Amino acid sequence: MAExxxxxxxxxxxxxxxxxxxxxxxxxFEYRVHQLGVSVAALMTDKMIARRLTxxxxxxxxxxxxxxxxxxxxxxxxxxxxxxxxxxPDEVKDLPLYFGQAKKAADLSRYDVNIFAEIVDAPERxxxxxxERANYYGQNGADVIDIGCLPExxxxxLEEAIAALHEAGFKVSVDSLELDDLRRAGKAGADHLLSLTxxxxxxxxxxxxxxxxxxxxxxxxxxxxxxxxxxxxxxxPWIADPILDPVHFGLTDSIxxxxxxRRKYPDAPIMMGVGNLTELTDADTSxxxxxxxxxxxxxxxxxxxxxxxxxxxxxxxxxxxIARRMMFAAREDSSLPRDFSSDLLxxxxxxxxxxxxxxxxxxxxxxxxxxxRIKVAEKGIYMFNREGLMQNVDPFAFYPxxxxxxxxxxxxxxxxxxxxxxxxxxxxxxxxxxxxxxxxCAVKVEEDLTKQTAEGSxxxxxxxxxxA
Numbered sequence: 001m002a003e004x005x006x007x008x009x010x011x012x013x014x015x016x017x018x019x020x021x022x023x024x025x026x027x028x029f030e031y032r033v034h035q036l037g038v039s040v041a042a043l044m045t046d047k048m049i050a051r052r053l054t055x056x057x058x059x060x061x062x063x064x065x066x067x068x069x070x071x072x073x074x075x076x077x078x079x080x081x082x083x084x085x086x087x088x089p090d091e092v093k094d095l096p097l098y099f100g101q102a103k104k105a106a107d108l109s110r111y112d113v114n115i116f117a118e119i120v121d122a123p124e125r126x127x128x129x130x131x132e133r134a135n136y137y138g139q140n141g142a143d144v145i146d147i148g149c150l151p152e153x154x155x156x157x158l159e160e161a162i163a164a165l166h167e168a169g170f171k172v173s174v175d176s177l178e179l180d181d182l183r184r185a186g187k188a189g190a191d192h193l194l195s196l197t198x199x200x201x202x203x204x205x206x207x208x209x210x211x212x213x214x215x216x217x218x219x220x221x222x223x224x225x226x227x228x229x230x231x232x233x234x235x236x237p238w239i240a241d242p243i244l245d246p247v248h249f250g251l252t253d254s255i256x257x258x259x260x261x262r263r264k265y266p267d268a269p270i271m272m273g274v275g276n277l278t279e280l281t282d283a284d285t286s287x288x289x290x291x292x293x294x295x296x297x298x299x300x301x302x303x304x305x306x307x308x309x310x311x312x313x314x315x316x317x318x319x320x321x322i323a324r325r326m327m328f329a330a331r332e333d334s335s336l337p338r339d340f341s342s343d344l345l346x347x348x349x350x351x352x353x354x355x356x357x358x359x360x361x362x363x364x365x366x367x368x369x370x371x372x373r374i375k376v377a378e379k380g381i382y383m384f385n386r387e388g389l390m391q392n393v394d395p396f397a398f399y400p401x402x403x404x405x406x407x408x409x410x411x412x413x414x415x416x417x418x419x420x421x422x423x424x425x426x427x428x429x430x431x432x433x434x435x436x437x438x439x440x441c442a443v444k445v446e447e448d449l450t451k452q453t454a455e456g457s458x459x460x461x462x463x464x465x466x467x468a
Contacts, residue, residue, distance in 0.1 A: 008063040010041035024416040046072025117142035123155040141321025149176035159188040199228040273305040293323035376431040
């Protein structure tokens, strides 16, 4: 960290910058604040900074921090000034996070859980459609593509599908209630078979595929253990799945079975199928996945079977990918799963309202132009320019007080911005004028997925830790 830091700011943000810096404790550097002579800090450019910074202002600075929305090439500016110039966070109030006075940006490149993503209607799909779906799942984090067979429905192109998926670089599992389907899959080179029991385990002797074992009797951990022991006797690898049941149909007891299985077999490879909760519960899957992967992390479960059947579960694979990385990072850090990633915060945000009512009033009192500014705080939506300050929770309440002199383009713009502001206030999301609301992984914008942000780490394609 540089020993002497110069912070550049605008007139309106200067008091807030001083307050935030004064409140930060044990800073590893000395700092000065220089107001660059522009009202809004975001209007700074590299050329403007170069013109307005004199050698006297830079003085003995080792580093210059500009606002996050400052435009221009900072590498060229650094070379021109002879001092390193870096971008700070977009919001002044995020400076403590930026300088590590909260949880640091996390490394989300690591995980130790395999995701099996099931194509539930594979028999009804063409080979091209199966590959297309597999590519989608792979891009969202799947490690194994699970081919789901349908009861009493023929699957003549099963072998061709397995070969095509292998050719495309995927590991393949086949899920069927019919032994004939599983036998065909094993002979065709499938990597895994779902599912065998103590009554059907012998099929594993006919193939190199690793079977997922389930109880022959619903809810019977003893039945599953017998299947595990039988597999050990023939010296073949396996993965055990006690089966996660839906809410009100044995959920709590099934979680207890997973806990008991891990207690008795500390090193056993275990699978959990999460679809019975994500698919069969009318709740956002991002939260369900977060909690389930917390349990998965605590129990050191190595494999997950996930599906995207219900329309409300259309992001379940991506959410599982994020959740496994976040929980791995939190476990390695011996900490709560907070401030590692905001990707599972779909409807809400941890810090939705960075501006206080006092901050907004200060901005209003210093505005000298007719352009409308929109802010969102605890009490609602604020809209202001030099003519006045309005506050309400209903965008339509602003309409009688707005004078746009027939400017339909401006009216359209303000309508769109006020609609965003209303959603942000109602849900508890951060609103920044002229920017899209952030919806976590539910709405992904084009971005550098390796970029570290002030609120945590964005997801990277990453690498896997532990067993394959």
